[in-house]
Structures are given as structure tokens and as C-alpha cells.
Amino acid sequence: MQAETGGGQMQAETGGGQMQAETVPSTAVRIVGAEARYGKHLALAKVDLDVYEGDFLCLLGPSGCGKTSLLNAIAGFVQLTSGYVEVKGEEIAGPARDRGMVFQEYALFPWLTVEKNIQYGPRLKGICGAQLKEISSRYCRLVGLEGSANKYPNQLSGGMRQRAAIARALANQPDILLMDEPFGALDAMTRQTLQEELLKIWEIERKTLIFVTHSITEAVFMADRIAIMSPHPGRVNHVISNTIKRPRSRTSEEHFAMCRMIEMMFQKGAIGQLSTSPEVKS
Numbered sequence: 001m002q003a004e005t006g007g008g009q010m011q012a013e014t015g016g017g018q019m020q021a022e023t024v025p026s027t028a029v030r031i032v033g034a035e036a037r038y039g040k041h042l043a044l045a046k047v048d049l050d051v052y053e054g055d056f057l058c059l060l061g062p063s064g065c066g067k068t069s070l071l072n073a074i075a076g077f078v079q080l081t082s083g084y085v086e087v088k089g090e091e092i093a094g095p096a097r098d099r100g101m102v103f104q105e106y107a108l109f110p111w112l113t114v115e116k117n118i119q120y121g122p123r124l125k126g127i128c129g130a131q132l133k134e135i136s137s138r139y140c141r142l143v144g145l146e147g148s149a150n151k152y153p154n155q156l157s158g159g160m161r162q163r164a165a166i167a168r169a170l171a172n173q174p175d176i177l178l179m180d181e182p183f184g185a186l187d188a189m190t191r192q193t194l195q196e197e198l199l200k201i202w203e204i205e206r207k208t209l210i211f212v213t214h215s216i217t218e219a220v221f222m223a224d225r226i227a228i229m230s231p232h233p234g235r236v237n238h239v240i241s242n243t244i245k246r247p248r249s250r251t252s253e254e255h256f257a258m259c260r261m262i263e264m265m266f267q268k269g270a271i272g273q274l275s276t277s278p279e280v281k282s
């Protein structure tokens, strides 16, 4: 694991003492001086953060530290009072198809079947007929819902609904997937299963993924990089590179060591209380 100094270029020293630029991945999302207020309440203060292409970045912090506000700012749902968000070098002006969102409370249309929910975005883009069917079949398969394509959301378990919500977001072909505590409402076993399934999907689809959680173990199991946030007002204090090799084990020494290290950061910095257990719900 490695603490980063920010979004700047990293340098590596070669055998001859010469400094050579390491390959730095391109930046998918750049957040610069982001400040968000709700009336007089300062929810985010001067947040700077780079998210790289294909990155799996977790925003980790206690309740009220501004994780959702930051995610919503990236989505374009929250207007910043100062600073800006760039996606692939262009300042965003609001929500757009290049960013897909998955919420904790599975945002599915209850009057549509799984298949029709998945087809909703592509249909709006003008896709129809066999191509539409192909898209819904592909994403149903990807999330393991082939047998439930004709079911309505109220006929599904929480885990199945969240799979459908992920498929619906992916069917829009976003470059960036934003997930706001997507597994927070699930029981511990389903949560672990979906974490593993999401990692498989991420490895296939290779989207840039920004994932909000208040669970240290979830962040350590899932993320390439972990942005540690603190409240009053919301800030990003550190960004940690998670170099534990994949596939990861929740019971490995390295996993425990990294969880412990992050826990200590929260304790020492009095950043706030957050969960070390994946089964604790928000």
C-alpha cells in the first residue's frame, strides 16, 4: 500500500539514478477545489481528487462526511458553489449518459419487468427491435438474471433488484459508473456475493468505478484506491493505493493489515466512527 500525494505525475528512480516518468493512467474524472453548500451548511470544502480510467475508487468515510454530495457532484446532480468537475478533460454542466448511477435503494421502475428496465435507457437513445433485445439479454446474463428477465421488481429479492439496477446502469454504456452504497441495504451474505460479482463485472467491462461506502473491509476488498474522507466540513484527507493482488481474500493477512491501518487513521485523526464489518448496515 502506498499513500499518494495527489493527482500529479509519479516518478520512479531507475538503476542509474535517473528519474523516469512512470506510465500514469489517463484521468477520467478530475475534481478541483470542489465546494458544496446546502444553505449555510458547508458539505464539501475544497476537494481535489483525480480518478483514473478504469480505476476502482472507493470514497470511504463516516456518515455526513460528504460522500454522497461528492458522488452527486460528479454525476452532475449537485451544483458546486465553487470549483469544478471535469470528465475526460471537459468541465461537466450537469448529468449526462457518460456517467451512470446506482443507488442504495435500487432505482428501478416498479411497473416495468427486469428486461424492460434494462432496455429503458437504450430505448430512449432510439435503439429498438433485435438490438434492444440483444442488449437486455447481454446485461441480464452479465448480472446472472437470465431466468428473471420477465419478473417485476417486487418479485425479486434485494440482491436481485440491485443486480437489475447495475444491469440497467451498464446498458446505457456509461464510461463511469457511480455507486452510492449500492450494497448497504443487503444482508451480509448477499452483500459479499454481490461484491464478488461486481468485481467480475468490472473486470469484464473495465469501467471507471466510483463507489461510496462507510465499510473499511468493503473498500479494502474492492478498491484500487481509497479516498479517505472526514466530516465538518467534508474533505478528502488521503488517497491510499490498494496494491493487494487480485483475486483478494477477506481473511488474508494483508487484508487485515490494511483494514487495521485505515482504522488507525480514523482513530488517530478522530475522523469519525465507521464500520469495519461488511455486515453493518448504514
Ligand SMILES: Nc1ncnc2c1ncn2[C@@H]1O[C@H](COP(=O)(O)OP(=O)(O)OP(=O)(O)O)[C@@H](O)[C@H]1O
Binding pocket: 038, 041, 042, 043, 061, 062, 063, 064, 065, 066, 067, 068, 069, 070, 214, 234, 282
Ligand atoms: N439536501 C440537503 N440539504 C441540507 N443538508 C444536506 C443535504 N444533503 C446533505 N446534507 C448535509 O451535508 C452533509 C453531507 O451529506 P452527505 O449525504 O453528502 O454525506 P455522506 O457522507 O454521504 O453521509 P451518509 O454516509 O450518512 O450517507 C451532511 O451534514 C448532511 O446532513
